[in-house]
Amino acid sequence: MTTRRTDHMAAAVSPFAQALETAAGAAALSPSSHNCQPWGLGRATSTTARRAAADLTGADADEYLVLALDRERELTALAAHAVEMEVSCGVYWRILLRTLAAQGWTTAAVRVLDGDADPGAAGLPGGGRPFGAGWPTAWTPLCVVALRPGPLSGERPADLHESALARRTHRGPYGREPVAPGLLRDLEEPATPGATAHPVHLRHLTERRDLRAFAAFVARHAGRDFGHRAAWRETHSFVRRDTADATARGDGFTLEQLFGPMSRPRRAAMRLALAPTTMHLLGKVGYHRVLAAGLADVVRRTPAVVTMGFAGQAPTRAEQLEGGARLADYWWRATRHGLSLHPISIVLQHDDLRGRLERELSLPGRTFFVSRVGVAGSPAPRSHRRADAAVHVSF
Numbered sequence: 001m002t003t004r005r006t007d008h009m010a011a012a013v014s015p016f017a018q019a020l021e022t023a024a025g026a027a028a029l030s031p032s033s034h035n036c037q038p039w040g041l042g043r044a045t046s047t048t049a050r051r052a053a054a055d056l057t058g059a060d061a062d063e064y065l066v067l068a069l070d071r072e073r074e075l076t077a078l079a080a081h082a083v084e085m086e087v088s089c090g091v092y093w094r095i096l097l098r099t100l101a102a103q104g105w106t107t108a109a110v111r112v113l114d115g116d117a118d119p120g121a122a123g124l125p126g127g128g129r130p131f132g133a134g135w136p137t138a139w140t141p142l143c144v145v146a147l148r149p150g151p152l153s154g155e156r157p158a159d160l161h162e163s164a165l166a167r168r169t170h171r172g173p174y175g176r177e178p179v180a181p182g183l184l185r186d187l188e189e190p191a192t193p194g195a196t197a198h199p200v201h202l203r204h205l206t207e208r209r210d211l212r213a214f215a216a217f218v219a220r221h222a223g224r225d226f227g228h229r230a231a232w233r234e235t236h237s238f239v240r241r242d243t244a245d246a247t248a249r250g251d252g253f254t255l256e257q258l259f260g261p262m263s264r265p266r267r268a269a270m271r272l273a274l275a276p277t278t279m280h281l282l283g284k285v286g287y288h289r290v291l292a293a294g295l296a297d298v299v300r301r302t303p304a305v306v307t308m309g310f311a312g313q314a315p316t317r318a319e320q321l322e323g324g325a326r327l328a329d330y331w332w333r334a335t336r337h338g339l340s341l342h343p344i345s346i347v348l349q350h351d352d353l354r355g356r357l358e359r360e361l362s363l364p365g366r367t368f369f370v371s372r373v374g375v376a377g378s379p380a381p382r383s384h385r386r387a388d389a390a391v392h393v394s395f
Contacts, residue, residue, distance in 0.1 A: 013104030013149040016063050020392065022157050023099035028389035029164040030095055031331065032088035033075055033345065034238040035251050035383050039092040040068035040139045041392040048132035049395050053144050059109035061146035065392075066131070067093045067321075068139035073251075077234040080349045083320055083368055089142055090324015095164060095332070097145065102157045106150035112143045112318040134395030143321060163335045169383065170340035171298070172260050174374030178206065179304045183337055187306075191329040198311070198322040201364045202330070204373070205305040210361065214305055214370075217360060218344065219296035221353050223288035225346045226279060233276045241271070243381075250386030257381055299344065302372040306330070306341075309358075309365040323368055334373065340380065342372040 014022070024041060032038060044053045044064035053064035069089055075081040097107060131141070184204045205211055225231050238252035246254050255270050256262060262270070272278055279287070299305070308327060310319050331341060348354045348367060358367055 012152055016105065019100055019103040019105050022103065023096045024392055025390045026099045026161040026164045027092045027096035028385055029167065030092040031169060033084040034235060035253055036073050036075055036238065037251055037386060037389055038070050038073045038085045039089045040070045040136065042066040042068060042135065043392050043394050045394045046132050046134060052130040056111045056144045057109040057146040059146035061108045061148050063147040065145050065147065066141050067143040068141050070139055072138045075234060077231045078349050086142065086317060086320040087324040087327065087368055090321035091328040093143065093321060094325035094328035098155065099157050099160045100147065101153035102155040102160060104149055104152050105147045108146040108148045110143065110145050112321060113141050131395050136393060142317060163332050167331055167335045168340055168380040169342060170376040170380040171258060171342050172380065173377050174302050174372065175377060176301060176303060179373060184304065187330055187333055190326065198319040200323055200326040201309040203307045203363065211305060213360060215296045215300035217357055218299050218347060219293050222292035222295050222346045224350055224353060226288035226291050227283045229280060232279055236274060236276050239274065246384045250384050299372060302374055304373040306371050306373050307363055307367055308369040309363055309367040311365045313366045315366060327369055338375060339373055340376040344370045344372065
């Protein structure tokens with residue numbers, strides 16, 4: 001292993017195994033669609049894997065990590081889920097690399113792998129299994145990074161972990177007071193100005209007319225997902241019976257996380273009403289429109305909505321991962337300012353609806369994220385994490 005540490009750096013840089021454990025612990029708290037946690041993380045340790053990673057990145061480095069999409073955990077019911085999964089992985093990746101940099105492990109080179117590669121060929125040029133037999137067969141590699149010891153980034157790992165832990169998807173009411181314009185301008189600034197080749201269009205909706213227009217759009221169209229049998233069946237598979245069930249499974253969300261505190265009889269009634277078979281029958285009498293109207297009412301009373309979009313309508317894998325990185329930085333900073341987010345992904349998961357939303361609100365590019373932003377009136381429960389969320393595979 002090549003060693004490039006000076007005596008000063010050796011005193012400051014954490015041993016990689018320790019740094020990776022800390023970073024993976026923070027990154028495991030990342031948000032993801034349906035809280036499905038679709039990422040995988042590999043550390044190249046074998047001669048075969050390190051040679052493959054070095055060839056891919058073009059860098060002789062101390063350590064190599066590979067970000068992967070776990071195909072056993074991804075959402076697949078809608079075509080738009082493919083983008084959501086890679087953006088979710090990009091959020092995880094950004095938090096991981098920021099926390100490593102805070103401990104003195106800097107990025108020497110990055111290689112984003114071709115999104116059109118055959119998953120059966122491990123998603124790598126040349127096919128076969130370049131990373132060796134230790135690479136999980138259900139993982140599609142997305143990105144390889146070469147890491148070396150270097151100067152500390154200036155951030156504190158404890159602060160990064162604290163913000164990741166404090167982050168919530170808060171679906172309840174927000175205060176009606178406007179978010180300060182100066183704060184919104186701060187949130188609009190990228191964490192590392194000029195450092196990306198894939199800019200993300202970010203816009204805040206704060207004018208009453210824009211918020212009303214968005215709420216009206218939600219009321220008209222959000223019922224589509226509730227009425228889509230395959231999509232709702234997949235969504236419902238992540239609804240957990242209660243906190244104990246969510247804790248045991250380590251993913252998904254409870255009814256309380258979706259609708260707030262409720263009595264036992266109401267919980268039982270909601271479980272019955274949301275079951276796919278019942279939802280299909282109730283959809284014939286417009287129940288999905290009732291749910292959409294309820295969501296629109298919450299949106300209507302929100303002080304701000306944030307939208308993020310790719311520059312073009314057909315984003316590359318690199319752009320999707322960069323979109324996740326931008327989202328990670330935004331959510332982290334919003335959390336530090338005491339703000340909560342509630343993604344309204346339901347209006348983006350069907351291409352015709354997304355296109356209509358972009359036209360009605362004059363949103364540039366391809367919108368990949370829409371969320372309420374504000375100060376929540378009460379604490380939200382933490383999302384659960386699977387037992388192996390913070391571990392990595394050595395291959």
